[in-house]
Amino acid sequence: MNVLYFYLLFILFPVTAMWWKIFPKAGRKSWEAFIPLYNYCIASKIGGQPWWWGLLMIIPGIHIPMWAIFNVSLQRRFGFFSLGETASGIFLPWINAFKIASDDTITYLPEMDWNNSELVKKREMGDHLVLFLSLPIIGHIVAYVLGGISKRKKGTKTFIKEWGDAILFALIAATGIRTYVFEPFQIPTGSMEKTLLIGDFLFVNKLPYGPKVPVTPLSFPLVHNTLPVVNTRSYSTLETSNYTRLPGWSDVERNDVVVFNFPSGDTAIFDPRVPDGLMGHDYHGLLYNQAWELYLQDVLKGSVNYNTLVDNRHRFSFDDYLKQLPYYKSIVREGFERQYGLIYRPVDKRENYIKRCVAIPGDKLEIKNAVLYINDKKAFVPENVVFKYNVSNFPANSNASMERKYGMHQQSPNDFERGADGSITKMSLTQAMLEQLKKRHPETVFEQIVYPKGTFNEVVPMQNGEIIPAPLSCFPHDPRFDFTTSNFGPIMIPKKGETISINASNIALYNRIITAYEGHTLGEKADGIYIDGKKSDSYTFAMDYYWMMGDNRDNSADSRIWGFVPEDHIVGRAALVWFSKDGHKGFFDGIRWDRVFKNIQ
Structure with missing residues (x-):
């Protein structure tokens, strides 16, 4: 249901709930119930909250819990405290409102007397319900623990009420800030090494580009798309909105480090046999890869008539591929739908990715031998951009020695690789690291890895010794384009209205x-x-589009793999590293103090 219907409900509610008869009982004027938004400010004041809380009703993502708060608080001022009455005030507030408006014996009560044990007992279960709906189970644990270590003074709120209120409004405030101002983000992979490191914790600033109004405002606070432990989705599609972005003070510019919703993540795959149930958030990529694997198995068995795998130019022959792949895709798709749960994710609930924006709407982009060109000029090269090199004759070093001498890990991120004999054969290096290693080890040969057009980033060896190039791994995954990650384009970045x-x-x-x-x-x-x-x-084109690439150029799944990033997927600009932890070390030893509160460039 579109969010506009909810706003229509909120506008009509004060009239349909007969606030115009309830307000006079609290010493207000009847006409105050008919003025949209102002009436919620008055209801907030009657319920004992600041009047300006009523203004929060205009904010998607916050308006529904605030609506429930105003109804419960207002109705409690007329004696509706019990569990059933509280539940009714939250979910069906008209019931209590009609009773208050139509029964002359129901009068406006003074503020709650917490010395009145009868009233405290009457509202006890209702307060438990509010706390449970705010933060299930955990809220009660927090309330009981904090309540147990603090002594309640006579005549003050019970600790369930006190901590319930604190938790509820803290969650509302945190939700508002997270949705419209700043959002925390953790670097999970090495695609932005060495600019951003695995274990960096960031703040994403949503104000520069303008905050997005949530597409799915009705969502559990402070989690993205899945509730932990229970592994169910954290949002409801009962309320939805169209793409809307509030005003910001700048557009996405070239070389900004940007957080965005993963464009290919509109469908996720869940399998209960997999830890946490998540098999993958890129259904399209998995579909393509598994279809290819099935096809390759039949090629190896000889059950598929595939006469020319590699022609004289060592180029892939697409004829049989084009004929067979749709068949295998249909098999894999049926398997996914039958055995797994395919879940569509709205734009704002797709996984968050972070990359550098290298091209903006209207730009011409081309990559030649790993050199990026924008509008036929060499693009800006970040200081910490990383490329992969073939390495020969490098001195033998243990993994511990590589980390100690050069700060390089073999896993997470994969800074270097070893061959069958244990020698180091590949390294991912910044320009500064490369120059340093050349000075230290002049006998070592470093050769940058580049994939010419018409070749592929990966190859699959056949049993008879032939080599089959892996499927087209680069966008747009079509045989009419022979792009590779190091030789790509030229393409134009789509611009709105073009x-x-x-x-x-x-x-x-x-x-x-x-x-x-x-x-x-x-x-x-x-x-x-x-x-x-x-x-x-x-x-x-109805929207602007962007091209995102990781600074770790040869270890990054980015726009070269899944294509353009639409403007409605842009979340915000990476602003600040507020904490950083090296996962290969102990907690205190692993804190990277030099990265704490570091600006991102």
Whole structure:
């Protein structure tokens, strides 16, 4: 249900709940119940809260709990304290409101007398319900522990009420800040090494680009898309909104470090046999890879007629691939749907990723031999950008020695790799690290790894000694494009309002934009391209798009793999590292003090 229906409900509620008859009982005027928003300010004041809390009703993501707070607080001032009455005030507030408005014997009560044991007893279970709905189980643990170590003074709130109120309003405040101002974020992978390290804890600033209004405002506070322990989704689609961004003071600029919702994460795969139930948040990538693996198994068995795997130029032959892959994709898709849970995730509940924005709407992008060009000029190279090198004749060092001498790990992140004989064969290095190693070890040869167009980032050895290139791992995953991660493009980054020509040769670039991001149907037929059932030779973009890449260029799943990032996926700008911990060390030994409160550039 669209959020506008909820706002309509909130506007009509004071009239339908007969606040115009309730307000006079509390010494207010009837007409005050008819003025939208102002009436909630008055209700807040009657209930014993500051009047300005009523203004919070305009904020999606906060308005529903505030609505419940105003109703429960207002109705308690007329003696509705019990568990059933509290539940009714939260979920069906009209019931209590009608009783208050129509029964002349029900009068406005003074503030709660906490010395009145009868009243305290009457409201006890209602207070327990409020605390449970605020923070199930954990809230009670906190309340009992803190209440147990503090002595309640005579005539003051019970510790369930006191700590329940504190927890409730702390969660509301934290939700508002997290949704519209700052959000904490932890670096989970090495795709931004050495600019950002695994174990860095960041603040994401949502104000510069303008905060997004949540698409799914009705959500459990302080978690993203899954409730821990129980492994169920943390949000409800009962209330939804269209993409809306509040005003900010800047646009996304080239070289900003940006947090965004994962574009290919619209479908997640859950399997109860996997720890935490999560098999993957990139259904499309898993579908493609598993389809290829099934196909390759049949090739190895000889059950698929595949005569020419590699031609004289060592280029992949696509004919049989094109014929067979749709068949295998359908098998894998049926398996996923039958055995696993496929869950669609709204934009704001897709996984959060962090990368550097290297191209903005309207830019021309090309990568030549691992050098990035924007608008035919060499792009800015961050100080800590990392490339991978083949290494030969490097002195033997243990893993502990590599970490001690060079600060390099073999796992998480994969700073170096060893061959079968244990020698180091590959390294991921910044320019400064490369120059330092060359000075220390002049006998060592470092050769940057570059994949020419028409080759592939990975190869699969066959039993007969032949080599099959792995499936097209780069966007747009189509045989009409021979892109690699180090030789990519040229492509244009789509710009809102821009109209382009579309045809069979370029439609793969824009397929997902047209369908998944901008909501149209798309068909490729022998006589042309059909959008929403109509033959089309052009398309006008409804949103701006961006190109994101990790600073760890050869160990990053980024736009080169899954394509453009739509503007409605942008979350905010990475602002500050507030804490950093090296997971390879103990807690105190592993704290990276030099990174605490470090600005991100």
